[in-house]
Amino acid sequence: MAEFATGMRQIRKTIKKSAEDIAYMSSKGGFNNDQVKTTMIDTYVEMVEEMQKLDKEGQKLEEIIEVLINDLKDLDDDDDVPTRSRYDQLYKEVAKGKKNVAGDKQFFKDILRGIRNEDDETEDGEEMEVMQVQHSRKDPISKKDIVNPVINEACSHVYDRDSIYEFAGKKRSIKCAMQGCSETITLSKLINYPEYWNNIKQQQ
Numbered sequence: 001m002a003e004f005a006t007g008m009r010q011i012r013k014t015i016k017k018s019a020e021d022i023a024y025m026s027s028k029g030g031f032n033n034d035q036v037k038t039t040m041i042d043t044y045v046e047m048v049e050e051m052q053k054l055d056k057e058g059q060k061l062e063e064i065i066e067v068l069i070n071d072l073k074d075l076d077d078d079d080d081v082p083t084r085s086r087y088d089q090l091y092k093e094v095a096k097g098k099k100n101v102a103g104d105k106q107f108f109k110d111i112l113r114g115i116r117n118e119d120d121e122t123e124d125g126e127e128m129e130v131m132q133v134q135h136s137r138k139d140p141i142s143k144k145d146i147v148n149p150v151i152n153e154a155c156s157h158v159y160d161r162d163s164i165y166e167f168a169g170k171k172r173s174i175k176c177a178m179q180g181c182s183e184t185i186t187l188s189k190l191i192n193y194p195e196y197w198n199n200i201k202q203q204q
Helices: 002-028 034-073 084-095 105-115 126-133 161-168 196-203
Strands: 149-152 157-160 173-175 184-186
Touching: 002 034, 002 105, 002 196, 034 084, 034 105, 149 161, 149 196, 157 161, 161 173
Parallel strands: none
Antiparallel strands: 149 157, 173 184
C-alpha cells in the first residue's frame, strides 16, 4: 500500500511536468494567424485543466491511502482489516469536502495564467522585479538552456531544476550561483516557475 502512495506521488509529478511542457510549447508561439493562436491556446488550457483534475484526484487517493495505512498500523489482534467499505467511506468524505483536498491549485493557476498571457497584478510590483532580473535562457550553473525553471524567491534568480539539484548533491541548501548574489538557496523552498517562459518572451 505504501508503494501505491509512492507511485501516485510520482504520477502527480509527471502530470505537473506535462503541464510545464504545455506552458513551454505555448510560450514558443509560431502560430500562423490569430484564429489558430486562439484555437491552440484554448486547447492548451483545456489540456492543463484536465491535468489539474487528475492531480486533484491523485491527491484524494494519496490522502485515502495514508489513512488506510494508519488504520493498519493501529490494528489490534481483534480488529478487522479495513475493507472496501472503509475506502468508500473515506472517498465520500473527500468528495464532500470533509478533507481539505485541492491538489496543487496554485501551480496550475500559474500555468494557466502563463498560457493565457495574463498578468498577476501585485501591489509591490514583485512580479515585475522578477521579470527584470531574468534576462537569459541559460541556467547559471550548467550554462545550458533552462528546461524546467524553478525560482528562488529570496533573490528571484531562476535555475533549471535538474541542474541545481545535481549541483547541490546531498546538500539541502547552497549559496546562489549568480555572480554577486549572497542569498542562500534552500532546495525544498524552490518553486516551479512556469511563467518564466512568458517573461522571457516579453523581454525579447
